[in-house]
Amino acid sequence: MKETDNLNISNSLKLFEEACALIPGGVLGARRPTDFITGEYPIFLESGKGCRLYDVDGNEFIDFLCGYGPIILGYREKEVDEAVYKQIKEKGFCFSLTQKYQNILAKKIAELVPCAEMSIFLKTGSDATTASIRIARAYTNRTKVMRCGYHGWHDWCVEMKGGIPSKFYEDVFEFEYNNLKQLEDLLAAHGDETAAIIMTPFGHPNHQKMQIPNPGFLEGVRNLSDRYGAVLIYDEIRTGFRLSLGGAQDLYGVYPDISVLGKAIANGYAISVVTGKKDVMMAAAEKLFISSTFFPNSEAFIAALKTIEILERDNVLAEIWKKGEWFIEKIQETIENHDVGAELTGIAPMFYITFKKDESGSYKGKRKDFYTQMIRKGFFFTPYHHAYICYRHTQEDLNLTLTAIDESLEFVKKKYQN
Numbered sequence: 001m002k003e004t005d006n007l008n009i010s011n012s013l014k015l016f017e018e019a020c021a022l023i024p025g026g027v028l029g030a031r032r033p034t035d036f037i038t039g040e041y042p043i044f045l046e047s048g049k050g051c052r053l054y055d056v057d058g059n060e061f062i063d064f065l066c067g068y069g070p071i072i073l074g075y076r077e078k079e080v081d082e083a084v085y086k087q088i089k090e091k092g093f094c095f096s097l098t099q100k101y102q103n104i105l106a107k108k109i110a111e112l113v114p115c116a117e118m119s120i121f122l123k124t125g126s127d128a129t130t131a132s133i134r135i136a137r138a139y140t141n142r143t144k145v146m147r148c149g150y151h152g153w154h155d156w157c158v159e160m161k162g163g164i165p166s167k168f169y170e171d172v173f174e175f176e177y178n179n180l181k182q183l184e185d186l187l188a189a190h191g192d193e194t195a196a197i198i199m200t201p202f203g204h205p206n207h208q209k210m211q212i213p214n215p216g217f218l219e220g221v222r223n224l225s226d227r228y229g230a231v232l233i234y235d236e237i238r239t240g241f242r243l244s245l246g247g248a249q250d251l252y253g254v255y256p257d258i259s260v261l262g263k264a265i266a267n268g269y270a271i272s273v274v275t276g277k278k279d280v281m282m283a284a285a286e287k288l289f290i291s292s293t294f295f296p297n298s299e300a301f302i303a304a305l306k307t308i309e310i311l312e313r314d315n316v317l318a319e320i321w322k323k324g325e326w327f328i329e330k331i332q333e334t335i336e337n338h339d340v341g342a343e344l345t346g347i348a349p350m351f352y353i354t355f356k357k358d359e360s361g362s363y364k365g366k367r368k369d370f371y372t373q374m375i376r377k378g379f380f381f382t383p384y385h386h387a388y389i390c391y392r393h394t395q396e397d398l399n400l401t402l403t404a405i406d407e408s409l410e411f412v413k414k415k416y417q418n
């Protein structure tokens, strides 16, 4: 199998060089070239439409990162964008007081998300996870937190601890997804002081294989929360409005006290939500100050209402599950045909191709080669993050992608044959 030629990314590299003199590191966090494959992936994009991205060198990609999760319909989804333009032109969106859309969206969320009775609206997922912890601490008058998954960049949970005094995270303990025993042990030691257990209800730990809940795991966590009087928070930033309209909690039938939503709710517009049981949520009104200049801006509420309308009207999530089931079944067959140590984990709307760890560390080379071939062929997957399917991926797009996966695995197989 011939190696695919590398992409021309010269404009991206020029912009990056300029950026490095203007912005520390050139680009921030998960957008850094080292989070992809340095020298292979574009660094700057020009535009997107449907499921396609165009970079500043004119390369076109079928995209499976979906803006790191917000794109549930597609890029530049006409109906959503037009609803926002209309709001901007006819009413405006940034005022000193609140517009009525927060009430409408709060009602809609209460209708769809099982644990939702009251909601507050913020901008980012990190805002919302952090607010949920503050609410749980205020409600319980306790400090400690058990956490499982990625919850954003704020002091209490970010992986890179630079610049953060240890007192800001020393009351936060991590447990692994599907490891109930570990959580039991942590609570045996700290249960009386534990304000919250925050977890992703579906397992998508950073850079690792994805995990569906083992039988009894979510129920076990729910029981432990009740036994110790800790608030159970589901971080549904990735799973909300993607696995189902009611999130992973609705899919798995185990309900938290509070849920945090963001990303897919507004197809790319910045809005996040803390929603939950009235008695717990009321701590936000009685004991806390949660406020920020842009939180009430209405353009994102309009985008969320229109996105949810389309998700319901066009049965979008069922469609994503249907094509995703077909797609991951075919990917699995392709992986089995090649036998190069590739592994597929996840579920139809979000899945991940990784390589089995081996002592020689060859999995790293295989991963690099596989994802390099994919990006060169015009398929935007990343080595260190799972993929998403959006509504605008067509059967034809998925067929093309399968061929590329097949060829890229074949390339890896030939290269690592002996």
Ligand SMILES: Cc1ncc(COP(=O)(O)O)c(C=O)c1O
Pocket (backbone or CB within 6 Å): 068, 124, 125, 126, 127, 129, 149, 150, 151, 152, 153, 200, 235, 236, 237, 238, 262
């Ligand atoms: C599960 C989860 N929680 C929280 C966050 C933080 O959200 P944001 O990046 O919008 O601050 C993310 C972001 O990827 C996430 O995936």
